Amino acid sequence: MFFILQQVLQAPEQLRGLPAYGEFDADLMQQVLEEAGKFVGEVIAPLNREGDEIGAQFNNGTVTTPPGFREAYQAFWQAGWPALSAAGEDGGQGLPAVLEAMLYENLSAANHGWTMAPGLLHGAYECIKHHGSDTLKARYLEKVATGEWLATMCLTEPHAGSDLGLVRTKAVPQADGRYLLSGTKIFISGGEHDLTDNIVHLVLARLPEAPPGPKGLSLFLVPKFYEDGTRSAVACERIEEKMGLHGSPTCVMRFDEAAGWMVGEPGKGLNAMFVMMNAARLHVGLQGIGLLEAAWQKADAYAQERQQMRAPGSPSKAGQADPIQKHPAMRRILDAQRAWIDAGRVLAYRTALELDVIKHHPDPAKRETANRWCTLVTPVLKAAWTDQAFTGASACLQVFGGHGYVREWGIEQHVRDARVAMIYEGTNEIQAIDLLVRKVLPDGAKSLLTLLNELAADLPAGSAVAAAALQQFTNFTREQLLVQTQAAGASPELPYWLADDFLRALALLLMAWAWERIAHTPGADVVRWRAAQNGFWRWVWPEFEMRMAMMQASLSPA
Incomplete structure (x- = not known):
């Protein structure tokens, strides 16, 4: 990862050309990445299997995450990891976006289910920062930036999947400036959980006189708890039983005249929400890279250890076996997936670097070039690398033969977990x-x-x-x-x-x-x-x- 970042993309030199990162150097970059790898490897990865086997639990509106998930999340935000690229004035560390991208690639590889919880934080932070009122920013921005409170993205409804213009959730204005939201949202990742003391819901809804279609949608913020400690009228009706991501509660959320505030302008909810969705799409592409890397690592390690038959052209004697890594059929699988991972990293890391150029470069022409790259490459990363995460993880399972189909080896979980990335945040x-x-x-x-x-x-x-x-x-x-x-x-x-x-x-x-x-x-x-x-x-x-x-x-x- 560091070779691609420093040598192939020459990221330290590029970043030092931005006023915000004039003092940035390769040593700092490497230190952050090494510490991130240590935290992910020691704290998050060990929870992956138990999180899958036990899963999130639902009991009369309450959701409990798998053992160790809450403690790991509390350690995660208190160590400052969610705030890596948030602005210093918002409680963040002000580091480049590419470091945050690489952190989330590692997290997805280690424990996709757990990573779903903080996965929307950066997008929610940007949404509130750029579209929220001063009052909302004072109340919620730092809590979201630091990850002390988690956030959701409430778009989908039972009758309206990708066609957001069909959203029916209503928002009725009140004399005190708030709105009462009523409706049901489905497929809400982390809609209810025990990881944080509060949850910030960002909800698409329709004002009473709004026109039909997407232009009639506005965006609202509804917290789980208000400042005075009272709970909002938002309830989790159930969590879905899924093919994968068992550690992440996918919730059906009901809003019963839940009081909230508008984010941005009336009728421009999709504009504000797309800030969140575009950030999420890059992260989903990184999920694809991370999941494929995890599957490849398992398959590569197994191929080095598993002895089966003499490989063609092997100097081994008749009757002896070779590691299956020496067999061309296995090398072909492993090398092809490695090709996708390494190229994907070049493209994803460059995209994250271009996000910093868009935000910080003083030259409008440079910002325009960076924006062009991100606009065109982000959907490619999201679609192509999540496709490959699923097909490539399945190919890596093939390296194990029958053992791959058995849960004990762990590879089948990657196949199941990867499948959803082809669907959410906009199907491929x-x-x-x-x-x-x-x-x-x-x-x-x-x-x-x-x-x-x-x-x-x-x-x-x-x-x-x-x-x-x-x-x-x-x-x-x-x-x-x-x-x-x-x-x-x-x-x-x-x-x-x-x-x-x-x-x-x-x-x-x-x-x-x-x-x-x-x-x-x-x-x-x-x-x-x-x-x-x-x-x-x-x-x-x-x-x-x-x-x-x-x-x-x-x-x-x-």
Whole structure:
């Protein structure tokens, strides 16, 4: 992780170019990461299995998290980890966003269920900071920034999944400036628990005279407890029994005229909520990387120990066995997944670095370039790496053979836990539609073509395959995609048929750029990096031509 951050991305030098981090250096970065790894390894990881097997418990509206979860969370926030990148004036440490991103990658790898609790904190902090009134900020901002109080994101309703325009929860204004919220929200991670003394609910609801659809939604803050100690009229009706994430309570929450305050302006609730959702989407991409890393580590360790048959070309004598890591079929699985993990880290860490550029760089042009990267790459990270977390964890389970299907080895939990990341914070299909239909086509692909040109210019000398593929994708976008989707009489369905393949092809291009950056970094010419690089070009990259062919087929008349 540190090699990618310091050597491949040269993060310390980049960060020192920002006024907020002029004194920042590699030693501080490494110290923070080492301490984070120690805390996660010693405090959070040991709770993973018991958290899965015991799970969160529901009893008449009360939710109890698995043994050790509350103590671990109290240690987590008191040590300052949730406040890593929050501003100093809000109780934070003011460190770069990339360190927070790497912390949450580690947490997801160690214990995905536990990590769901603080996973929304940063987004809630940014939402309140940028859209909350001075009164709300004085009351709640520091508590959320430090993690002393946890937060939820209450969007989904039983009849309204991804279509938030169908939300029916009502907010009725009161003479004292508050609003009474009534309605039911489902799939609320951490809607009720015993980890913290208070919970801050951020809730999408509709004012009485609001128009139908998404433009009629406003955002409200409803705490579990008010300042005087009274409890709000928010109740947990039940927690879901899920395929995975057993340690995280997924709640059905009922609001019975619960008093709260508006966050932001009337009818602009989605604008405020998207601050939270965009932060969450990067973190979900990091969940994918972390979960795949955890599965790979288990599979790699098992492959080194498990003795089975002589490997082809092995000097072992007849009748002797070799570690299965020596068998090509196993090396192929391990090297291909390693290729996804390492390239994903390059892309995710750069995205987090660009968030700091957006926030702190004095040059508007630099901020615009950083914003373009984050806008286009975030949905790719969320969709492609959560897809791979599930399929890759399943491939890692295959390394164990029958033992992988048995709970005792722990690998099957990663498969179960990873599956939900393809669904929440916007399904992966919605990420693909968001990328192509909302971010690429509206400006005639200007932003995307600029990004592709920047990637091509940033490729090291000799990157012939990656350079040719970037040009191929650029030409396709400009000469076929734009022409055929925007032609008179073009089917409005056409971009939606293309979206999944388009996102996947762009993900592979970004991986090719990342691997060329890694390969040309001093120190990468060792077996650990070469094996994953070869795994990428041999067993991952060929999918690019398949995705291009599938898009061509969709564009061709039937």
